[in-house]
Amino acid sequence: MASEREKLVSDVVEREGGEGGPAGPSDEVTDPQALRALGFVQMLIEKMEMDAEVTLAPDDGEGSADEIRLEIEGPDAGRIIGKRGSVLEAIQYLTTRVAHKPGEPRKHIAVDAEGYRARHEDQLAEMAKKLARRVAKEGKVITFDPMTARDRRVVHMALKDITGVRTESHGEGPDRRVQIIPVKN
Incomplete structure (x- = not known):
């Protein structure tokens, strides 16, 4: 056997x-x-x-x-x-x-x-970049809905090299969410 x-x-x-x-x-x-x-x-x-x-x-x-x-x-x-x-x-x-x-x-x-995860992560990264451009232009903080740790990481990584914004995670457990914050030059 x-x-x-x-x-x-x-x-x-x-x-x-x-x-x-x-x-x-x-x-x-x-x-x-x-x-x-x-x-x-x-x-x-x-x-x-x-x-x-x-x-x-x-x-x-x-x-x-x-x-x-x-x-x-x-x-x-x-x-x-x-x-x-x-x-x-x-x-x-x-x-x-x-x-x-x-x-x-x-x-x-x-x-x-x-291939769901790859498609989802690509879409999330593109949406984050679009919102980051808006934050940099308008100077207002944008807060995402609560996300999984994996999705928060996708957003942080997608925006790490974008000038004019930074990201932070706030909240606890399942209510943890990402904020895109304008950076003052």
Whole structure:
């Protein structure tokens, strides 16, 4: 009988197009956190009776070496995203809790479905830049609605090099929000 690790490795979708494709059976996945994360998300999708596949995404050079990226694709991927990414965020949280074990170095785990996170982050960054131009022009503070830590980071990073404005986070817990503040020259 195959071990759990061998089963997980064999369940990973075959590499598409050589280097840079998703990890496949010929790509020995040995990271215990990646295996636990992949196995958990696969199990969750099966239990939810959704038509979708999960793959371990390759390192595209944009993330850090301490990141595990899982991609979910298929006809039911929209249901996995949920309203404003809420289901996807919950899956990522649970996956992180399952994958991390005491004594192991913690890796950031990112779960995406059909490229939702990338699209969402691009749109958020563009909106933040547009609002930053308005703040710089009008000199009035703009405060975003409460955001997740990930979204707040996207705003801060998008505006860090914009002249005439600075950003700050205010509030506690789920009410934490970002402000774009004009900088006096």
